[in-house]
Amino acid sequence: MTILITGARGRVGQAVIYRLHSAGISVRAASANPAELTVPAGVEVAELGLNRPETFEAVLRGVRQVFLYPEPDGIDAFIKTAEAAGVEHVVLLSSSSVLDPGAETDPLASHSLKVEQALASSDLTCTFLRPDAFASNALGWAYFIGQNLPIQLAYPDADITPIHSEDLADIAVEALSGGSLKGRSITLTGAQSLTFREQLAVLSEVLERDILVVKITHAEAEQQMSQYMPAPMAASLLALWSAASARPAAIADTTQTLLGKPARSFQQWARENAAAFTQR
Known part of the structure; x- marks a missing residue:
């Protein structure tokens, strides 16, 4: 039985590949640029563009399970090809945002929701993993901290529950x-x-230096963020953080509740990734 790992260049995809391969499970790592993949010896690599149906048949041949990153463009063709190839189970790396009101029209949530809905309507057995914020989102501050610049935030007190990518990989492997x-x-x-x-x-504390936090207006933050992401996406994120400032974040399932092992903390993530915040 071969398991196809899409998004094999990502942190979670890489961690899932290494865990499955170490357990002696046949793994096929897929990427739009397979030549750039770094995988353990013995892991097959293959080309896959999730919005390019012409790549589906070859990459799904002999596959029984798929770890899937969400891409709504091409999902119907992917499902059809997967069913024809004999795929039995898909584990989707979705998002907790699909549960929010208005998810159908939200530019962030709808991306994953459309894939969930297509899979739910198929004959495939599906597992939907819906992580909240990733601890690695903090890397967005790396340049500013490395340059000793202040961190400007419209909602510095937005309350979230960041999950370590290694925890997510552990849960994905159990699902597979x-x-x-x-x-x-x-x-x-x-x-x-x-x-x-x-x-x-x-x-x-980890870096042993002060980090200045400066509160800015919603409009200022939206203008800044729109320079490196589509404006609707920036607006969606700011709305999410505004709502998260009004209530404490809820703790959902973790590696403790699902696997019986303590969840990795944000403090651990910060220690492991401290080098990313040093001056360049």
């Missing part, structure tokens, strides 16, 4: 290789809620 999570829809978080201000305090 075990039976306890198969067919479920699971909202995933870290074990601790932290505001952006508190995350920056953790980074400050």
Whole structure:
């Protein structure tokens, strides 16, 4: 039985590949640029563009399970090809945002929701992993911290529950290789809620230097963010953070509740990634 890992260049995809391969499970790592993949010896690599149906048939040949990154463009063709190839189970790396009101029209949530809906209408057994914020989102501050610049935030007290990518990989592997999570829809978080201000305090402690946090207006933040992402996406993120400032973040399922092992903390993530925040 071969398991196809899409998004094999990503942190989660890479971690899933290494875990499955170490367990002696046949893995095929797929990417739009397979020549750029770094995988363990013995892992097959293949070309896959999730919005390019002409790449589907070859990459799905002999595959029984898929770890899938969400891409609505091409999902219907992917499902049709997967069913014809004999795929039995898909584990989708979705998002907790699909549960929010208005997810159907939200530019962030709808991306994953469309894929969930297409898979749910198929004959495939599906497991939906819905992580909340990733701890690695903090890397967005790396340049500013490395240059000793202030972190400008419209909602510094937005409360979230960042999940470590290694925790997500552990859960994905259980969904692919075990039976306890198969067919479920699971909202995933870290074990601790932290505001952006508190995350920056953790980074400050780990890096042993002060990090200045400056509160800016919603409009100022939207203007800044629109320089490097589509304006609707920036507006969606700011709306999410505004709402998260009004209530404490809820803790959902973690590696502790699902696997019986303690969740990795944001503090651990910060120590592991401290080098990314040094001056360049």
